[in-house]
Amino acid sequence: MAVAHPIQIRFERYDGQLAIAPATPPRFVTPEEKPRIIERIKHLLKERDAVLVAHYYVHPDIQDLAQETGGTVSDSLEMARFGHAHSGKTVVVAGVRFMGETAKILNPEKKVLMPDLNAECSLDLATPIDEFSKFCDAHPDRVVVVYANTSAAVKARADWMVTSSIAEKIVAHLHAQGKKILWAPDKHLGDYVQRVTGADMLMWNAACVVHDEFKAVQLEELKLLHPGAKVLVHPESPKAVIDLADAVGSTTGIIQAAERMKAKEYIVATDGGIIHQMRKRMPGVTFIEAPTAGKGATCQSCAHCPWMAMNGLHNLLAVLENPNPKNEVHVDPEIGRRARIPIERMLEFAKTHLPQMKGSGDA
Numbered sequence: 001m002a003v004a005h006p007i008q009i010r011f012e013r014y015d016g017q018l019a020i021a022p023a024t025p026p027r028f029v030t031p032e033e034k035p036r037i038i039e040r041i042k043h044l045l046k047e048r049d050a051v052l053v054a055h056y057y058v059h060p061d062i063q064d065l066a067q068e069t070g071g072t073v074s075d076s077l078e079m080a081r082f083g084h085a086h087s088g089k090t091v092v093v094a095g096v097r098f099m100g101e102t103a104k105i106l107n108p109e110k111k112v113l114m115p116d117l118n119a120e121c122s123l124d125l126a127t128p129i130d131e132f133s134k135f136c137d138a139h140p141d142r143v144v145v146v147y148a149n150t151s152a153a154v155k156a157r158a159d160w161m162v163t164s165s166i167a168e169k170i171v172a173h174l175h176a177q178g179k180k181i182l183w184a185p186d187k188h189l190g191d192y193v194q195r196v197t198g199a200d201m202l203m204w205n206a207a208c209v210v211h212d213e214f215k216a217v218q219l220e221e222l223k224l225l226h227p228g229a230k231v232l233v234h235p236e237s238p239k240a241v242i243d244l245a246d247a248v249g250s251t252t253g254i255i256q257a258a259e260r261m262k263a264k265e266y267i268v269a270t271d272g273g274i275i276h277q278m279r280k281r282m283p284g285v286t287f288i289e290a291p292t293a294g295k296g297a298t299c300q301s302c303a304h305c306p307w308m309a310m311n312g313l314h315n316l317l318a319v320l321e322n323p324n325p326k327n328e329v330h331v332d333p334e335i336g337r338r339a340r341i342p343i344e345r346m347l348e349f350a351k352t353h354l355p356q357m358k359g360s361g362d363a
């Protein structure tokens with residue numbers, strides 16, 4: 001059996017220094033073994049009374065499995081909400097660790113499993129709780145608003161949690177009340193929300209290793225080759241890329257914008273995993289990944305999150321064959337209780353301010 005070696009992913013810490021975290025690609029699946037593994041996973045999901053919830057950015061095989069077995073493919077909050085509403089005793093989360101933690105916070109009574117608990121996120125890694133707490137303590141006059149892509153401990157320190165679907169509305173709401181905001185962790189999303197709302201926002205420093213790599217100059221060149229294409233951009237991307245967008249939105253927002261605009265071609269600046277769902281929903285439409293190559297490119301991700309990619313068919317099967325404590329998500333009950341407050345505050349707000357999204361959002 002070929003052993004997959006970890007790749008080393010560079011990301012920027014809150015203090016501007018570079019740090020490195022590993023991401024281990026999943027074991028390769030041969031075409032011969034794939035049907036057998038998929039059938040076995042389907043069987044075990046039933047036998048274990050488990051539901052598979054997958055993020056838009058994981059491999060298409062896992063997205064299809066989730067949809068074919070009564071699970072869901074969605075954003076991080078909807079993943080947690082779906083797991084909560086589902087009658088299954090076990091929730092299997094195919095995503096990254098903060099998504100498993102959020103699922104556990106909202107479903108403390110259920111067993112939450114992940115194919116690989118080492119699936120990280122550069123935003124989460126760049127926001128260690130001790131430093132973040134000091135930052136909050138130094139600015140007691142500010143309302144602490146954190147993005148979903150953070151640890152349970154960071155959420156527990158926050159007043160509000162937001163997702164990219166609802167960040168703008170919540171910040172505008174707080175701004176209208178005269179509140180000043182401390183924002184963490186994504187600097188590009190924070191900058192975008194600040195420009196749209198005009199709120200007084202003090203920023204933490206962190207970026208997504210996938211969206212940070214999109215390149216404006218190369219995007220302009222690609223637009224020249226596809227003059228009819230509409231550009232869809234996730235707001236975790238740099239400002240120069242956002243400025244070229246026909247629509248800026250969360251993962252769910254991008255899919256909805258494409259359905260609404262009815263163009264024949266789209267250039268998509270977010271993780272390429274989402275294109276699988278877009279092709280399924282809009283057959284015959286062309287979707288092109290926005291460029292990450294060019295001057296200054298490091299192409300660590302090439303528009304595919306290396307940590308989302310850690311979810312594979314082999315480790316998904318293994319977690320169902322032999323549920324192992326090292327694959328089970330645990331959140332300290334007291335941290336979970338406190339982290340639930342900013343999450344539920346957002347969900348309550350969403351009921352009245354974002355009814356079309358059913359209170360969900362995404363990372």
Ligand code: SF4
Binds near residue numbers: 120306
């Ligand atoms: S795509 Fe970016 S924000 Fe999403 S999990 Fe990967 S590193 Fe984190």
